[in-house]
Amino acid sequence: MKLPEIVLFLSSFLVPVITSAQTKNKLHFKSIVADTHNDVISSVTLNGLNIEDDLSGKTHTDIARFKKGGVDIQVFSIFCDERFGKGTAFNYALREMDSLDAIVKRNPSSMMLVNNPADLKKAIKHKKIACLKGVEGGHMIEDNLQFLDSLFNRGSRYMTLTWNNSTSWASSAKDEKANTVPNPTKGLNDFGKQVVKRMNELGMMVDISHVGEQTFWDAISTSTRPVIASHSCVYSICPVPRNLNDEQIKAVGKNGGVICINFYSGFLDSTYLGKQKIFLAKHQLETDSLKNAGKAAYEVEEWMYKKYPAEIQSMRPPLSLLIDHIDHIVKLIGADHVGLGSDFDGIESSPIGLDGVQDFPNITTALLERGYSKKDVKKILGGNFVRVFKANM
Ligand SMILES: [Zn+2]
Numbered sequence: 001m002k003l004p005e006i007v008l009f010l011s012s013f014l015v016p017v018i019t020s021a022q023t024k025n026k027l028h029f030k031s032i033v034a035d036t037h038n039d040v041i042s043s044v045t046l047n048g049l050n051i052e053d054d055l056s057g058k059t060h061t062d063i064a065r066f067k068k069g070g071v072d073i074q075v076f077s078i079f080c081d082e083r084f085g086k087g088t089a090f091n092y093a094l095r096e097m098d099s100l101d102a103i104v105k106r107n108p109s110s111m112m113l114v115n116n117p118a119d120l121k122k123a124i125k126h127k128k129i130a131c132l133k134g135v136e137g138g139h140m141i142e143d144n145l146q147f148l149d150s151l152f153n154r155g156s157r158y159m160t161l162t163w164n165n166s167t168s169w170a171s172s173a174k175d176e177k178a179n180t181v182p183n184p185t186k187g188l189n190d191f192g193k194q195v196v197k198r199m200n201e202l203g204m205m206v207d208i209s210h211v212g213e214q215t216f217w218d219a220i221s222t223s224t225r226p227v228i229a230s231h232s233c234v235y236s237i238c239p240v241p242r243n244l245n246d247e248q249i250k251a252v253g254k255n256g257g258v259i260c261i262n263f264y265s266g267f268l269d270s271t272y273l274g275k276q277k278i279f280l281a282k283h284q285l286e287t288d289s290l291k292n293a294g295k296a297a298y299e300v301e302e303w304m305y306k307k308y309p310a311e312i313q314s315m316r317p318p319l320s321l322l323i324d325h326i327d328h329i330v331k332l333i334g335a336d337h338v339g340l341g342s343d344f345d346g347i348e349s350s351p352i353g354l355d356g357v358q359d360f361p362n363i364t365t366a367l368l369e370r371g372y373s374k375k376d377v378k379k380i381l382g383g384n385f386v387r388v389f390k391a392n393m
Contacts, residue, residue: 073262
């Protein structure tokens, strides 16, 4: 073929490709995109960063990349770990909330605090990122229902009943699995059930990510409102203790709740944690010294991942695996009960093609390529979360 013919020949392929990519992008930016879990508040406050700056290469998240990714609703995680307890955990949560409030106040043209469906509507209408708070770990109420009310009044719209650590009233997935539950029995005790009931009364979503299986069953039978798993994946694809098994997934379907898929490679890919173990063992001298310096295990991992990016790159799973998790839930209970809960800035590894909040459109593309209808894609991107949020208020 001569050159003009070659150009003509190639462009006949190119035109449909461009058109279909544009359609996918159009759908993404026309949809309400909700991410139910992002840890950037902890990482920017601890590291002295501003999310109004370009933080590419430093974090998964900044305001410009939120816009690029078409994110309309972000639930920011309010978090402290098990080293905070009575007398410190509640105050730490308030300080994190202060940080988020200050960030939103500094950026009134792009962010808006949202406490109810009316606020949400307003934020979306004005094309601002709807910012919600979610307390990640029941230890932050310090066994006190008044603290629960205070966290709600300060804007928390879900509370993860436990983080990896159990409370005196709820056992975590980690403790149930390792048989290290500190309480007489697994699950929710009477006070734990009161916590769930009070959350229902207030309009705070009951988040079952991180909780033990018995706590899950107790919570779902106590809650009169749809529950949320703000950042969890499918156990039958990747059997880690805090992923949800098929019976749990079916129960969330019956409850009318939503399971928002976590982007962490270790919860998506059953081979990942083995690879991670080999990586950490290779650098044991360094990891030991970090542990001896008082760093928590997850902080050591974060540190090591930032230091050896080339090594971790080869460990990342494909984006199609994340779609497999969504697919599994949809096949079990339909498209009304799945969403996205990235865990960005709380994870050191995510699938290839998901480098940060700017990459949400790649999920829309992958769902459409998997054969999902536009209607179902919209539900998964944010519609299901909005339904559950409204049903709790
Ligand atoms: Zn978490």
